[in-house]
Structure formats: structure tokens, C-alpha cells
Amino acid sequence: MSSSFVERFASKLESIAEVEVGGEILARFDRYYRILVDWNERMNLTAITEVEAVYWKHFFDSAMLLTVPQFNRQTSLLDVGAGAGFPSVPVHILCPELRVTVLDSLQKRISFLKELAGELQLANFSAFHGRAEDFGQDPKWRESYDQVTARALARLPILLELCLPFVKVGGYFFAMKGPDGEAEASESEKALQILGGKIEDILKFDLKEIEGTRTVVVVRKVSPTPETYPRKAGTPSKKPLL
Numbered sequence: 001m002s003s004s005f006v007e008r009f010a011s012k013l014e015s016i017a018e019v020e021v022g023g024e025i026l027a028r029f030d031r032y033y034r035i036l037v038d039w040n041e042r043m044n045l046t047a048i049t050e051v052e053a054v055y056w057k058h059f060f061d062s063a064m065l066l067t068v069p070q071f072n073r074q075t076s077l078l079d080v081g082a083g084a085g086f087p088s089v090p091v092h093i094l095c096p097e098l099r100v101t102v103l104d105s106l107q108k109r110i111s112f113l114k115e116l117a118g119e120l121q122l123a124n125f126s127a128f129h130g131r132a133e134d135f136g137q138d139p140k141w142r143e144s145y146d147q148v149t150a151r152a153l154a155r156l157p158i159l160l161e162l163c164l165p166f167v168k169v170g171g172y173f174f175a176m177k178g179p180d181g182e183a184e185a186s187e188s189e190k191a192l193q194i195l196g197g198k199i200e201d202i203l204k205f206d207l208k209e210i211e212g213t214r215t216v217v218v219v220r221k222v223s224p225t226p227e228t229y230p231r232k233a234g235t236p237s238k239k240p241l242l
């Protein structure tokens with residue numbers, strides 16, 4: 001890895017995230033990269049493995065969440081379908097005070113995330129194996145997070161059913177999307193109305209390092225989600241609220 005690449009990454013991160021990106025933070029990203037490519041040889045975690053691509057398209061892309069004005073760095077964040085830890089692990093590296101929980105339906109990915117959290121000494125971090133449809137009906141999880149996020153999990157109408165049940169009324173769901181964020185938002189009116197959400201903002205980013213447009217759809221939870229949602233596992237994607 002050339003030092004100019006790391007310097008550019010650090011200075012861009014500082015400018016978008018308004019965090020001082022010192023040696024300790026960079027050492028954590030370096031360790032994250034190494035553990036990710038090592039585990040990726042044994043299990044499918046990411047198709048992107050080249051170092052600069054991982055830094056920009058996974059780490060930097062995840063950190064975009066920190067540019068959202070509604071995002072609070074001091075409260076709680078649940079990452080649904082976190083996979084190899086995106087976006088929550090890069091966000092947590094930059095904001096260690098945030099209480100982060102990750103949920104994924106694949107046990108192997110949760111084993112990876114637990115090992116990663118130990119290696120990176122992430123405090124305030126816990127990982128759980130399960131499906132959003134099941135956990136969303138559990139009273140311990142339901143409407144108990146200030147903030148929920150998801151990246152590359154499903155189209156927005158489906159995603160809202162998987163994620164909004166976890167958000168406290170008054171809290172936020174941040175959907176990390178590609179170029180289709182706006183179009184997906186316009187398909188989501190019915191889901192928002194049923195599930196108790198309201199789109200407050202759609203933020204758009206065009207960054208040459210990431211090679212493409214990214215959007216963050218900011219959804220405020222304005223009323224409780226009716227008990228029937230989320231429906232049983234598989235139904236939200238088979239019969240989306242359209």
C-alpha cells in the first residue's frame with residue numbers, strides 16, 4: 001500500500017467524517033483489511049479484495065453515514081444484514097462511543113464479525129445471528145434502537161419492513177443505497193405509510209474514488225409499526241408492500 005494512498009484516504013475521511021484520523025485508526029483499518037482478505041479465502045465475504053478498492057468501496061463508502069446531519073454518534077446503531085461489517089464496523093472505528101449491534105442471518109459471517117471485533121478491540125460492539133423478520137418480532141429488539149442502518153440488503157420497500165420495526169419512534173433508519181435510491185424511495189410510499197416511516201432526506205454523493213453515485217435515504221420513524229410487521233421470514237421479499 002503506498003503511503004500517498006493512505007494519506008489521501010485519511011484526509012478525505014477527515015473531511016467527510018469530521019474525525020481526526022490518526023495512526024491508531026489507520027492501524028485498525030489496515031488490520032480490518034488483512035483479516036477480511038484472510039477470511040475471504042475460506043468464506044464468501046466480499047467480491048472486492050484489491051486493497052485500494054476495499055478502502056474506497058467498502059470503508060469509505062460506509063463512512064458516508066457520518067455525513068448525514070441526522071446521524072447521532074453518541075447513541076445506538078443496529079446494522080441489519082451487516083455481512084462483513086458494512087457500514088457499521090468502519091463507522092464504529094471512527095466513532096467508538098456509538099453502541100453498535102450487528103445482525104446477520106448467516107452464522108459464518110457472525111463468527112467473522114465476532115473475531116474481527118476481538119482483533120480490533122472494538123468496545124460497545126455486539127453481533128447476533130438471526131433473521132430480521134424474527135428478531136423484529138422479539139420485544140427485546142423491537143422499537144429499541146435510536147438508529148438502524150442497512151447496506152446492500154434489499155430494495156427499499158422490503159428493507160423498510162425488515163428494518164423499521166427495530167427503530168424507536170422518533171429515531172431514524174438510514175438506507176445506504178446505490179444510484180437507485182431516489183427511484184426506490186418513490187416505490188416506498190405504501191410501505192412507509194403502513195410501517196410508520198417518513199422520508200426526511202435523500203442525500204446523494206458522487207465520488208470518483210468510489211466510481212458511482214451513492215445515496216442515503218433518511219427515514220424518520222413517526223409512529224409505531226403495527227404488530228403484524230415484519231411478516232414471517234421470506235414474506236417481505238416475496239410479497240413486498242408495494
Ligand SMILES: C[S@@+](CC[C@H](N)C(=O)[O-])C[C@H]1O[C@@H](n2cnc3c(N)ncnc32)[C@H](O)[C@@H]1O
Pocket residue numbers: 080081082083084085086087103104105106109130131132133150151152153162
Ligand atoms: C449482500 S450482503 C451485504 C452485506 C453488507 N451490508 C455490505 O454492504 O457489504 C447481505 C447480507 O444480509 C444478510 N441477510 C440477508 N437476509 C437477511 C435477513 N432477512 N435478516 C438478516 N440478515 C439477512 C446476508 O446473510 C448477507 O450477509
